[in-house]
Amino acid sequence: MDQSLDDVWAECEDLFAQARKTLATLKDPQPAHVVQAAVNSLFRTTHTLKGMAGMLGFPSFSRAAHRMEDIFDLMRKGRLRSTDSLVETLEAGILALESGMAGLRRGRAEPEDYLHPLRRELGELEALARPAEGGSQDLTSMLDLPPEVLKALSDYERTRVTALLMSGMPIYGITVCLEFINFDERLRVLNEALGAQGELISTLPCDAPEDREGLSFLLMMACPALDPTQLPTVDGELITAALLADPSRVPESLRNAAPDESDETTPPAEPVAEPVPPIMAAPGPQAQEVEILRLPAHRVEALEARLMAVGQLRDATSLLMRQSGEAGNDRPLALMGQIEDGLLDVQKSLLQMRMVKVESLFSRIEPMVKSLSRDTGKPVKLTFQGSDLELERSLLGRLSDPFIHLVRNAVDHGLEPPSDRLAMGKSEAGSLRISASQRGRNIRFDIRDDGRGFNLERIEARGLELGLLKPGQVHTPERLHRLTLEPGFSTQERASQISGRGVGMDVVRAEIEALGGEIHMSSEAKRGSLIRLTIPLSRAVVSCLKVRCDRQAFGIPLGNVVRVQAGKQLCHGGEQVRVLGRSLPFESLQACLGLPEPDGQRAFVVLSQQGAAARSVEVALGVDEIMGRGEVLLRSLPELAHASGIMGGSLQEDGILWVLDPDAVLGLAMDSLMRRVARV
Amino acid sequence: MSDQGAWLHVRAAGMDLLFSTLDLREVVASASVSPLPGRPSGIQGVVVYEGEFLPVLAWQDLPGCGVSASNPVAMAVLRPRLGIPLEQIIGTMELPPDAWRETDEKDPGAAWQGGVCQVGDLVLRLVDADRLIALLRRFRGDR
Numbered sequence: 001m002d003q004s005l006d007d008v009w010a011e012c013e014d015l016f017a018q019a020r021k022t023l024a025t026l027k028d029p030q031p032a033h034v035v036q037a038a039v040n041s042l043f044r045t046t047h048t049l050k051g052m053a054g055m056l057g058f059p060s061f062s063r064a065a066h067r068m069e070d071i072f073d074l075m076r077k078g079r080l081r082s083t084d085s086l087v088e089t090l091e092a093g094i095l096a097l098e099s100g101m102a103g104l105r106r107g108r109a110e111p112e113d114y115l116h117p118l119r120r121e122l123g124e125l126e127a128l129a130r131p132a133e134g135g136s137q138d139l140t141s142m143l144d145l146p147p148e149v150l151k152a153l154s155d156y157e158r159t160r161v162t163a164l165l166m167s168g169m170p171i172y173g174i175t176v177c178l179e180f181i182n183f184d185e186r187l188r189v190l191n192e193a194l195g196a197q198g199e200l201i202s203t204l205p206c207d208a209p210e211d212r213e214g215l216s217f218l219l220m221m222a223c224p225a226l227d228p229t230q231l232p233t234v235d236g237e238l239i240t241a242a243l244l245a246d247p248s249r250v251p252e253s254l255r256n257a258a259p260d261e262s263d264e265t266t267p268p269a270e271p272v273a274e275p276v277p278p279i280m281a282a283p284g285p286q287a288q289e290v291e292i293l294r295l296p297a298h299r300v301e302a303l304e305a306r307l308m309a310v311g312q313l314r315d316a317t318s319l320l321m322r323q324s325g326e327a328g329n330d331r332p333l334a335l336m337g338q339i340e341d342g343l344l345d346v347q348k349s350l351l352q353m354r355m356v357k358v359e360s361l362f363s364r365i366e367p368m369v370k371s372l373s374r375d376t377g378k379p380v381k382l383t384f385q386g387s388d389l390e391l392e393r394s395l396l397g398r399l400s401d402p403f404i405h406l407v408r409n410a411v412d413h414g415l416e417p418p419s420d421r422l423a424m425g426k427s428e429a430g431s432l433r434i435s436a437s438q439r440g441r442n443i444r445f446d447i448r449d450d451g452r453g454f455n456l457e458r459i460e461a462r463g464l465e466l467g468l469l470k471p472g473q474v475h476t477p478e479r480l481h482r483l484t485l486e487p488g489f490s491t492q493e494r495a496s497q498i499s500g501r502g503v504g505m506d507v508v509r510a511e512i513e514a515l516g517g518e519i520h521m522s523s524e525a526k527r528g529s530l531i532r533l534t535i536p537l538s539r540a541v542v543s544c545l546k547v548r549c550d551r552q553a554f555g556i557p558l559g560n561v562v563r564v565q566a567g568k569q570l571c572h573g574g575e576q577v578r579v580l581g582r583s584l585p586f587e588s589l590q591a592c593l594g595l596p597e598p599d600g601q602r603a604f605v606v607l608s609q610q611g612a613a614a615r616s617v618e619v620a621l622g623v624d625e626i627m628g629r630g631e632v633l634l635r636s637l638p639e640l641a642h643a644s645g646i647m648g649g650s651l652q653e654d655g656i657l658w659v660l661d662p663d664a665v666l667g668l669a670m671d672s673l674m675r676r677v678a679r680v
Numbered sequence: 681m682s683d684q685g686a687w688l689h690v691r692a693a694g695m696d697l698l699f700s701t702l703d704l705r706e707v708v709a710s711a712s713v714s715p716l717p718g719r720p721s722g723i724q725g726v727v728v729y730e731g732e733f734l735p736v737l738a739w740q741d742l743p744g745c746g747v748s749a750s751n752p753v754a755m756a757v758l759r760p761r762l763g764i765p766l767e768q769i770i771g772t773m774e775l776p777p778d779a780w781r782e783t784d785e786k787d788p789g790a791a792w793q794g795g796v797c798q799v800g801d802l803v804l805r806l807v808d809a810d811r812l813i814a815l816l817r818r819f820r821g822d823r
Contacts, residue, residue, distance in 0.1 A: 301730060552717060593717040638761060640816050641726055641735035643718045649726070649733060656714045656726070 008052060009105055013397060016098040019045045020363050023094060026087045032167075033199035033223070035082055036160070042090075043072035049097065058104055061097070064114035068093050071125060077159040079129035088374075089121040091367035095404075098364065102401055139165045142245040145173070149204060149218070157202045157220070161245070164199065164222040171201070171245040172226045174219040177208050177238040183215045186234065190219065193231050198223025212238060220244065304350055307343065347633045348541050354394075358436045359387035361396050365407055365434065372411045379418060379429035380411060386436035391443055391537060398515060399445075399535070402508040406447050406531050407432070409505075414451035414529055424526065426450065431528075438537075442517075445533040453523035456480045462489065481521040485509040516639055536647075542634045542659060545605060546627040549589045550596065553657040554623075555632055555650065560662035562606040562618060564626055570600030574676040577620045579606055585673050588622035589660075592668040593645055598624060607662055607669075619669045634659050644668060687775055689804065690756070691768040693739035693748055696804050698797065699764075701772065703809040705757040710765065721819040727755070727763060736763040742815070744789030758809050762816075775799075780806075791815050 022038045022045075030038070050065035071090065074080045093115055100114040115122060139162040140153055153161070161171060174194065178186045187203065194200050201220045208216040228241045362384045373380045415421075415430030422428055431450040436443060459480045463469035468486055483489060487506040512519045516536045523529035544555030545564065563579060573591045576583045586604060590597050601622035608618045632650035637643065645668050647661035687698040688707070708729070713736045715725040724738035734757065739745045752765035775797055783793040783805070792815050794808030 305730065550717075595717055635733055637716075637726070637733055638735055640762060640813070640820070641716060641720065641723050641733060642820065643716050643720060645718060646716065649714075651728065658717060 008056065012049065012052060012101055013393070015045050015049055016094065016101070017360055019094050020091070020098075020360075023087060023091050023367075024363065026082050027084070033195070036076065036199050037195060039072055039076045039082070043069060043076055046072055049101075053101075056104075058110055060110040060112060061100060061104065061114060064097055064100070067115060067122065068097065071122065073156070074125070074129040077156055078163040079159075080125060086125065088367060088370055089118060089125065092118055092371045093122070095364055095368055099401060099404060102397065138162055139245070139250065142249060143171060143173075143220075144242070144244050145218075149206070152204065153202070160199070160201050160222075161220075164201075165245055165247045165250050168247045169198075169222040169224065170226075170243055170247055171220060171222050172241055173244040174221065174226075174228070174231070174239065174241045175206065175216060176219065177212050177214045177216045179214050179237075186237070187217065189232055190239075194219055194221050197221070197226060197230065209238070300350060300353055304347070307346055307350065310343065344541070344631055344633065351541065351633070354392045355390040356393045356396055357387060358389045358391060358396070359384075361399060361403060362387055362434065364400060365403060368404060369407060369411060369432065372408060376412060377417065378411060378415050380415065381427075381429045381431050383431070383433045384435070385433070389436045389438060389443065391535075395515065395535065395537075398511060399533075402511045402533070403445070403447075405505070405508050407434070410447060410449040410451070410529065410531075414449040414453075416452050439534070442534045442536050445535070447531040447533075448528060450528040453525045453527055453529050454481055454484070454521070456523075456525075459483055477522070481523065484521070485519065514639075516636065516642075536636055540634050541631050542650075543629065543631050544657075544659060545629050546657065547589070547603075547605065547623040548625040548627055549593075549623050550598070552595075553627065553652060553654065554589065555657050555659040556605055556607065556621075556665075557647075557659065557662055558629065560607055560609070562608050564603070564605050565620075566603040566626065568602065570602060571604065571620075571622055572600050573597065573622065574673060577604065579620060584618055584620045585669075586620040586622055587669040587672050589665070590622075591672045592621070592665050593643075598622075607666060609663055609666060617666055617670065619666055619673075621665065621669060632657060632659065686772045687806075688756070689770040689773050690766045691770065692752075692764065692766050693742070693745040694767075695745070696770075696802055698773075698775075698804050698806045699756055699758075700806070700809070703758055703807075705759050705761075707754055707756050707766070707769065710752045710755050713765075720816075722816040729757060729761075729763065732761075734761060734763045736765060737812075737816075739765065741819070742789070742812075743791050744787060758812075760809060760813050762809075762813065764807070773799075 019042055022041050025038055026035065046065050046069040050062050050069055053059075053061035053065055068090070071080070071093075075082065075086075080086060096114050096118065100111065104110065113119070138158050140150055140158050142165060143150060143161065164171060174190075176186075176190060191200055191203065199222045201222060202218075204218040204220065206216045206218045208214055226241055228239070231239060233239060365384075366382065369380055369382045372378075410432055411430075415432070416424070416426075418428045421430065431448075433446070433448045435446045435448075437446075438444070456477055460469065460475055463475070463480070463483045464471055466486075466489065468483060468489070469475055485505050485508070489505070509519055512533055512535065518534045520532040520534070521529070522532075542555065543558045545558055545561050547554050547556060565577075565579060571577055571586045573587045575586045577586045578584075584606065588597055588601055589595075601624060603624070603626050604620040604622045605626075606618055607621050609616045632652070634648045634650050636648045637646065645661055645665045647659045647664075649656040649658050651657075686701045688701055688704065690697050690699065711727045713725040713727055716723065719725060719738075722738055722741045723735045726733040726735055728734070736755070740747045748765070748767055750767050752767055754766045754769055756764040756766055758764060779797045779799070780795045781797075783790040783796050787793070787796075789805060792808060792812040794806040794811060797804040797806065
């Protein structure tokens with residue numbers, strides 16, 4: 001993929017994340033001005049996406065984004081009211097666009113219509129919001145403004161003014177004259193302050209008073225009662241406020257024409273005016289928005305490269321000082337240690353910049369499951385665990401599609417219809433549990449459902465039919481589950497609207513494997529299924545015990561180190577050593593990694609599986625030297641360089657420190673011990 | 681072969697080789713390779729490239745290749761992120777499409793070559809990046 005487009009893709013991702021977050025706020029009751037601000041934000045987001053897609057040469061995407069933009073435009077003009085079902089449809093639309101964008105990024109061809117699955121819902125919304133014959137009402141003439149200003153109002157501003165006046169909300173005009181030097185920042189601050197009091201309708205440039213220099217603006221807003229004393233002022237700035245239109249002067253006949261506010265479910269069919277719900281309490285100051293910096297990955301990488309260069313300089317200086325062997329070097333060496341700690345902290349911060357919470361992945365799943373539940377008529381109890389876990393943004397982006405596919409499958413094929421579930425003594429609603437957890441250097445996602453499980457007999461029959469299995473052989477459940485990951489494999493006789501086309505699971509596997517991960521599937525008939533995705537984290541700061549073997553430095557994650565011991569006696573691979581009264585098998589690290597074996601070792605590290613029970617496997621791993629402990633910035637090895645027992649590496653002053661994968665090393669140690677026994 | 685752009689003519693593993701410039705990210709100065717304990721066949725170790733580990737090809741593990749006679753002077757970085765040690769960079773060249781012939785099936789290098797080209801007395805072998813990566817993956821699978 002062209003790296004020059006990284007900025008654009010990154011911005012698209014941000015826009016989608018922002019859209020999802022904003023849509024989520026519409027699910028809870030909000031004051032009218034907050035809803036309006038959210039809808040405006042969504043309108044702008046889809047507008048930007050449309051433009052970006054056009055720029056990238058994706059006309060079909062641009063059309064779809066335009067359609068979504070139109071829906072938000074209808075909402076902001078008051079022709080559609082925010083209801084649960086509307087928000088669900090919009091969430092599904094945004095998700096469809098996001099998924100489509102991810103496909104485009106991977107080089108997939110554009111579909112004809114990204115919003116095809118939602119065509120019915122969107123069509124209904126558009127029909128309901130269509131203006132009635134005769135056009136719409138316009139009350140902007142009530143505004144106490146010069147004709148040239150009135151003429152400059154946009155359709156949107158006209159619609160909002162009309163809607164707000166009809167709902168009984170006064171319209172105020174705040175005129176400000178700001179200095180050239182900081183007008184943009186001051187305007188932002190004032191907009192925020194006004195937004196906290198009500199709905200900001202427009203920011204119109206206007207003529208500055210003759211006796212003043214600067215830029216003047218008319219900020220038009222609606223609120224029950226404007227409190228100008230709450231506006232942040234700066235010495236020398238001119239701010240005046242005036243009532244532009246009084247709603248009590250709206251003709252009674254028009255006020256009565258407003259639709260009934262109690263109708264919560266049906267969008268108004270009439271083009272006129274969304275009734276603005278009364279603000280229940282004076283809105284408090286809005287939470288200060290966090291400024292989001294869009295930073296393409298390669299810029300962070302450039303920063304990391306610089307940091308690495310500084311680190312190398314530090315290492316070179318440190319080495320020079322040690323080699324000089326002069327007395328009085330202790331203090332500079334201690335300073336070097338401090339610099340090293342500081343650099344690691346910066347590296348941690350840089351790492352943190354790449355991280356996003358798993359919650360952002362889960363937030364895409366939730367609306368999709370709701371929509372699937374509605375479409376399939378299967379109630380689903382969806383639960384998430386581990387939302388706070390963080391992983392790299394790029395990783396999360398690539399996990400989105402596989403996840404969506406797996407969840408679709410679970411709801412469509414895994415969960416039974418409610419009547420079947422009740423007949424089987426199960427709860428009416430199917431359970432779908434999605435969890436994320438960190439296991440050493442891996443992140444593990446479990447997708448569990450309590451549905452019917454995989455039909456292994458059918459899978460076997462289909463496998464034989466396709467020639468993927470040989471007749472007359474016993475096929476293990478594991479083998480049969482994995483068969484569903486083969487390209488074109490499907491037991492569904494007819495593709496459903498949602499899944500079952502025989503494409504997808506192989507794509508899921510390809511994507512997970514491309515990330516260096518694994519997919520594991522298991523199920524029990526009538527009890528449910530478990531799909532487990534294990535993905536290596538590409539970078540992390542790991543606390544390690546540093547050891548040396550064969551002149552090479554290694555790090556052992558401390559979570560797996562039970563004990564470190566050094567004695568006078570030389571130990572050899574295959575022997576038993578006594579550790580706190582217990583006898584443990586001893587194996588050298590060199591033997592595990594296929595390096596030349598030493599003539600005995602005095603030091604060893606007792607290694608066990610992380611978080612395992614007391615009776616888990618423990619091995620005394622022989623090493624040449626124990627160097628101490630420390631935190632290291634771990635980088636994963638690329639797929640082609642995967643080596644058994646090595647999790648990744650960290651750049652150190654004397655070369656690369658290889659960080660061991662303790663579970664893999666335990667396995668290698670046991671294999672080596674078994675070979676020794678076999679040789680005897 | 682007409683859609684492969686220009687060709688980079690190099691010497692590596694004692695052979696005259698061609699790389700399509702479209703397969704190359706860049707050519708960088710040779711760096712010290714950190715050997716990987718228990719390395720997979722075909723990979724001698726890694727170097728740090730753009731802040732990440734870049735696997736470096738072990739020519740001697742490929743069929744039809746011997747141990748390089750001289751130390752590498754440069755490293756070609758393939759787009760699929762693989763470092764190729766080079767003994768000498770000779771230059772770029774344009775080749776007519778009809779200059780190519782298929783690699784002989786009996787040639788042990790057929791597993792990673794995309795064709796052979798004869799220019800005067802010189803036999804030039806095209807390194808097919810896709811085949812090479814596929815071969816390295818097969819090595820991993822065979823472990």
